[in-house]
Amino acid sequence: MIPAPRNVQRRAGRGKGTAVLTLSIIKADTGGWVGHSSVHPAMVEVAERAVAGVRGSLLIDADVQYCGDDLALVMTHEHGLEAEAVHSFAWDVFLQTTAVARDLGLYGAGQDLLSDAFSGNLRGMGPGYAELELEERPSEPVLCFFADKTEPGAWNMPLYKMFADPFNTAGLVIDPKMHSGFLFEVHDLFEDQRIVFDCPAELYHLLLYIGAPARYVVKRVFSKTLGEIGAVTSTQRLALMAGRYVGKDDPVMIVRAQSGLPAVGEVLEPFAFPYTVAGCMRGSHHAPFMPVPRAMAHPTRFDGPPRVVCLGYQLKDGMFGTPRDMFDDPSFDRARQTANEVMDYLRRHGPFEPHRLSLDEMEYTTMPAAQEELASRWEKGTEGLPAVVSGAK
Numbered sequence: 001m002i003p004a005p006r007n008v009q010r011r012a013g014r015g016k017g018t019a020v021l022t023l024s025i026i027k028a029d030t031g032g033w034v035g036h037s038s039v040h041p042a043m044v045e046v047a048e049r050a051v052a053g054v055r056g057s058l059l060i061d062a063d064v065q066y067c068g069d070d071l072a073l074v075m076t077h078e079h080g081l082e083a084e085a086v087h088s089f090a091w092d093v094f095l096q097t098t099a100v101a102r103d104l105g106l107y108g109a110g111q112d113l114l115s116d117a118f119s120g121n122l123r124g125m126g127p128g129y130a131e132l133e134l135e136e137r138p139s140e141p142v143l144c145f146f147a148d149k150t151e152p153g154a155w156n157m158p159l160y161k162m163f164a165d166p167f168n169t170a171g172l173v174i175d176p177k178m179h180s181g182f183l184f185e186v187h188d189l190f191e192d193q194r195i196v197f198d199c200p201a202e203l204y205h206l207l208l209y210i211g212a213p214a215r216y217v218v219k220r221v222f223s224k225t226l227g228e229i230g231a232v233t234s235t236q237r238l239a240l241m242a243g244r245y246v247g248k249d250d251p252v253m254i255v256r257a258q259s260g261l262p263a264v265g266e267v268l269e270p271f272a273f274p275y276t277v278a279g280c281m282r283g284s285h286h287a288p289f290m291p292v293p294r295a296m297a298h299p300t301r302f303d304g305p306p307r308v309v310c311l312g313y314q315l316k317d318g319m320f321g322t323p324r325d326m327f328d329d330p331s332f333d334r335a336r337q338t339a340n341e342v343m344d345y346l347r348r349h350g351p352f353e354p355h356r357l358s359l360d361e362m363e364y365t366t367m368p369a370a371q372e373e374l375a376s377r378w379e380k381g382t383e384g385l386p387a388v389v390s391g392a393k
């Protein structure tokens with residue numbers, strides 16, 4: 001039996017006066033400028049105006065960010081997880097940015113809004129979200145990651161490295177507060193089920209699952225020593241929700257850093273290796289995950305390579321202060337260069353695997369529709385000449 005992390009216990013017994021802060025990132029693709037490459041400044045402006053109207057009332061603070069064609073609202077508030085007021089506010093902002101996208105003729109206006117009407121919270125409605133509750137530490141460094149042209153399992157490898165790999169995180173070896181390890185909550189995106197692995201004891205079991213990131217994704221990581229949540233990801237898969245290919249899920253992730261959690265540099269270190277993720281052109285290709293500063297977060301070549309942006313916030317009384325653009329650092333130049341080399345290599349495979357995703361993953365793209373056209377052309381059996389050649393048909 002794994003004890004419930006302390007911040008979860010605190011929430012269960014939350015009474016008036018307990019300063020539990022909720023940090024929510026809610027994101028959606030509501031239209032691309034140009035194609036699927038970026039968000040139009042007019043959409044960002046509308047979102048900024050909307051958050052300015054509720055800063056200090058519904059929300060403590062908010063910041064508007066984007067990566068590729070995905071717009072994200074980064075918010076602090078006291079309404080808890082999946083709060084109707086906060087989710088309906090975000091939904092309303094996305095309706096407004098969709099209207100701007102329609103007015104300007106931007107591409108795929110309202111792409112991720114799968115429902116006509118808001119009901120309760122955003123679960124199953126298209127927008128992705130990652131939320132956590134915390135009691136702000138005297139200093140609370142938080143790293144928020146935003147991705148474009150990939151899927152939620154893209155966070156599996158870096159989360160493993162940050163919280164379980166001593167070759168990445170020196171603190172796992174030399175910080176006594178990290179020695180007892182971390183709990184990994186893993187969700188099965190194909191079945192409504194989850195499992196928690198107690199690491200390092202169950203590292204191999206963890207890897208058995210999260211090495212298959214199209215299906216198993218790390219949802220949350222908890223520190224056993226601190227009883228605190230260390231990380232949370234967005235885990236929705238648009239195609240599974242919509243029943244057809246809509247676009248990639250373009251996930252977000254929140255990681256708290258320092259003082260018994262991985263240091264900022266340990267959280268960022270996994271991205272120095274541009275590992276391969278699924279997504280890129282038509283959500284159908286393996287391609288390197290490129291860490292970039294905000295100014296480079298506009299995938300253009302072959303709708304890729306997939307991008308990741310990280311903004312660092314130093315929370316103070318729930319306020320974000322000025323965000324730091326964490327991959328705006330020459331020490332990630334080599335990762336970007338390697339990503340370009342890997343992209344060249346993979347592109348030369350054209351429509352062949354392993355650049356193109358395997359058949360079972362292609363089921364969640366537009367490929368089944370293309371195969372439908374050829375369904376009647378398949379002939380049973382493989383002996384002799386095909387009927388169209390022998391003239392039997």
Ligand code: F6R
Pocket residue numbers: 035036149247248279280281282283303
């Ligand atoms: C990937 C993505 C794009 C589109 C591609 C084709 O997540 O959104 O790569 O799949 O640009 O878009 P459509 O089919 O809208 O022309």
Ligand code: MG
Pocket residue numbers: 029031032035036069108111247
């Ligand atoms: Mg798009």
Ligand code: MG
Pocket residue numbers: 029036068069070148149248250
């Ligand atoms: Mg996108």
